[in-house]
Amino acid sequence: MKRGEAERILREQRARVTPQRVAILRAVESSGSHPDADAVYRQVSRGHPHISRDTVYRTLSMMEEKGIIGSVLSVGNSKRYDPVTTKHHHLVCIRCKKILDFSAKEFDRLEPPAKMVSRFQVLRTTVQVEGVCEDCRNRKKT
Amino acid sequence: MKRGEAERILREQRARVTPQRVAILRAVESSGSHPDADAVYRQVSRGHPHISRDTVYRTLSMMEEKGIIGSVLSVGNSKRYDPVTTKHHHLVCIRCKKILDFSAKEFDRLEPPAKMVSRFQVLRTTVQVEGVCEDCRNRKKT
DNA sequence: TTACCAGATTGGATTTTTTCCTATATTCAA
DNA sequence: TTGAATATAGGAAAAAATCCAATCTGGTAA
Secondary structure, eight states, X not given: OOTTHHHHHHHHTTOOOOHHHHHHXXXXXXXXXXXXXXXXXXXHHHHOTTOOHHXXXXXXXXXXXXXXXXXXXXXXTSOBEXXXXXXXXXXXXXXXXXXXXXOOHHHHTOOOOHHHHHHSEEEEEEEXXXXXXXHHHHSOOO | OOTTHHHHHHHHTTOXXXXXXXXXXXXXXXXXXXXXXXXXXXXXXXXXXXXXXXXXXXXXXXXXXXXXXXXXXXXXXXXXXXXXXXXXXXXXXXXXXXXXXXXOHHHHTOOOOHHHHHHSEEEEEEEEEEEEOHHHHHSOOO
């Protein structure tokens, strides 16, 4: 990540530029992987020994909302189980965390690229659709 | 869920049949949704006021491993961020929780069924492939 | 440039979610 | 029926995320 780029990205999104935010964004970008909040906290702590965890959590989720960074799909903070074991896919409401099942033959046939399959023992392939459900859309948006 | 079915399923999987397990499986099946462990605990507590959370957590994850119940994809216990914001998909190792990105044009074109889209404001559609990575396969399996 | 103030941060407490641990109890095969 | 392997309860602890009040700061308007 080039010098000044983090600042530019934040300004583009009309987010205040603070040293903490710059450091957090750089930490995610330079991780080269898929860090969790604590990994970002540990990395940023090196240069900002007094940064608080709250800042890291708040900032990461702000950046995700603004599309500055991405995330791997998860639903709220707890693991969710499913009585249905046949092949199906999930719609997840990002507001209320409701999960709806759906089936679509087209999605059931997906085959991960051969290159992956040779190195990775594939157990399950599912499609996750994130969005906002009808109920939440009818409530006034935050 | 029919009488005796939970017991049958457990026996089929060579899992000991205990009243707690039967109650937990029934709770998931009858939830009609995607409960988290605490919701299952609260439901099962009605009939088993002394059940411990540990039993619920342990049993749910045992049942998931045996394929008795499913789950919505998650990666370990913490939210994972991603520096990459362009469209891509994820391979997740269920052992070490490593996440690998991959791209596949075929996957990028997926459109959720029209019926869903009309009710649900779709923000993102991604494919998650779960499996075991090369490193973990080379280690002896548990 | 300065002063203001909306918004950001800190540090610590708190909540939520999950796991660990040990004594006791139970399942089921023989 | 009994013994060994396995499961459970209950409570402590760890891990993950959030809350909150006091303080500070970035950006802008004068």
